[in-house]
Amino acid sequence: MIASGVATSYLSHLQCSECGRTFDADRPQNLCACGSPLLARYDLTRLAGALSPAALADRPRTLWRYRELLPVRDDEHVTTLGEGMTPLVALPRLGERLDLSRLALKDEGIGPTGTFKARGAAVGVSRARELGIERVAMPTNGNAGAAWSVYAARAGLAALVVMPIDAPGVTRRECAVAGAQLSLVDGAIADAGAIVARAVADRGWFDVSTLKEPYRLEGKKTMGLELFEQLGARMPDVIIYPAGGGVGLIGIHKAMSELRELGWYDGPFPRLVAVQSAGCAPVVRAYEAGERRAAPWGDGETIAFGINVAKPLGAPLMLDAIYDTGGCAVAVPDPELLDAMHELARLEGAFVCPEGAATVAAARRLRETGWLQRDERVVLLNTGTGLKYPETVTADPPVLRPGDPVPDGH
């Protein structure tokens, strides 16, 4: 299931995303002393001479096909449930409705745990195991905690998860069935984060909170590598992404930079769009003010629970990615994203999570303002399956007795 034994990681060191200080990649690391996230760096010059995109063709159809650009050194530490290489699905009927002729959905709902969080967990857990870490702890809005719980179980690691009491119910069950140590908090993800920080300080758990260890990001960046491959060594013109912690957006930007440095891609970067709910839009507010740092939002509220992140640690990196690519940030109100969720399902058969649906609503707005042009290649990134959010759909079917006919009109 993993790439051939010939392939290995080209990881060289870690580097602070703000102050540039470097760190040993082969020891467990969290944030830089300056408080900013560390980024994994690879020996891309050497790799450019050793690997060509064509050599990937025969690799397994999981994210482990990018073995050289991932941090795990030894095959025996790779912890996989088959994650990655999610479908890129054409959306012709929705595209016609939105007046976008080349609209597609990168559907991360189709993967282990039903969300893109599986990517970060697979790589993060694999590398933690390789570095000898035995106990990982994290706050979560649900899906990341579920993903880390199941991958930790597979790797034989202990997992401590704290999530808001309002997080999607099924994610509790995922943590529980995998044997994680789960607590709920009557508060938001920041409150969960504070509880985890204390467990890390007092009880020796290793902190795998968003961007507080460098390898979850490496799993997420594979979405960008895959889009490049799936489009035939091209990039789309625009990628629309629902941004909470923003790791996927930052990761896609990092992937594009690495592809360019490898000499595999020399075209323009796709414009990266961060979509947030109008109920919690710190990055949109910062973007509209032209700033690089985002003030905390206060009490966020949205049905798109995964992007209810009032104070994302990665906001500067997200805003860098947006400015660097000529992208933008857009807020959409909950009713619009719920309508978009139904519209997508009825026209294209894709039942996506509210976060993913937000990208549909954003595409409509951006086309209406002319920011998107009709024939641009636009990819909507759906971060998870609608199956995990059954309450977003009202179903009130008639109940028949045996022998009844179907209701009139059917």
Next chain:
Amino acid sequence: MIASGVATSYLSHLQCSECGRTFDADRPQNLCACGSPLLARYDLTRLAGALSPAALADRPRTLWRYRELLPVRDDEHVTTLGEGMTPLVALPRLGERLDLSRLALKDEGIGPTGTFKARGAAVGVSRARELGIERVAMPTNGNAGAAWSVYAARAGLAALVVMPIDAPGVTRRECAVAGAQLSLVDGAIADAGAIVARAVADRGWFDVSTLKEPYRLEGKKTMGLELFEQLGARMPDVIIYPAGGGVGLIGIHKAMSELRELGWYDGPFPRLVAVQSAGCAPVVRAYEAGERRAAPWGDGETIAFGINVAKPLGAPLMLDAIYDTGGCAVAVPDPELLDAMHELARLEGAFVCPEGAATVAAARRLRETGWLQRDERVVLLNTGTGLKYPETVTADPPVLRPGDPVPDGH
């Protein structure tokens, strides 16, 4: 997303599985006049000269890579959400526990709609569309109805679905969000079937009930084709499959026969094992009596709702597949399959549906009796994700206030 325009279907005709009578494949067909299912037949002699397994390597990683062995003639009718090529995941830790050294899981939970039903719906809907059918109707235990609803939506077809009131709740939402015409029945799938039959007779719906049209089976057979490819042009020694309607089991057997006829495979067939719940085991009872037809079970009851099928139309074909391959049929009680579900998640990180978990319980029993040998290559077929069955897991985590520590012991 679909196979190159060069590839096309080698479908030649339809043939009754019992009396052998042949039918025109390019007209809509349901059952034979003798009441038995029709099977799609291909010009395998001609195909053997035109295609080699190696030619598949560069094909898209969906079930449409088997374009020649599928019934859809024209690319424009292919209705896809990226289904197929689900992971084959090694289970080393569970294998050690069960004393099976080469145990793996074919994980159909990783696909559109989260179940293997997507395969049958993708091919069935595509071919229905090609034949000019505009309205499809079916009874379902939930997941097939959900899958047909979303693929019908994508293809622009109307769907009428009737399911038992006890079917998994999320499948109602899937039908609803896709715009299907859904009714519940206060009864079992046979009662739903009777209601659909009346709508077919009185209101002109096309009947796509299990095995009552020939193309759902063609989608399901791709599981067998994929296993052959994923194991490097080999077959496992044993495939353990949770059998309700049994279409997957019948399909895998059909796939093996076609591979042999093509000259691509000349080894022994894997022994096919049908697993049922002890609460609804008509096929197991028939197998134990050495019969080829299964008497109706009466009132079935099991938490593995998808295999609560008291009177499967395909029982003779299932039993043929079992006898032909030297397989067997096993019943497991609900508590065993629930335990197995948790065991699999804790050891391997895979959260599977109760039906899939039944295969774990069956493997344990078959190893204990010596029917399975330690070093045989055994594939468990998980038909769906546990995410659709949240009620099978108890989660009762502590609720903290902001600022609380995690509970002692965490």
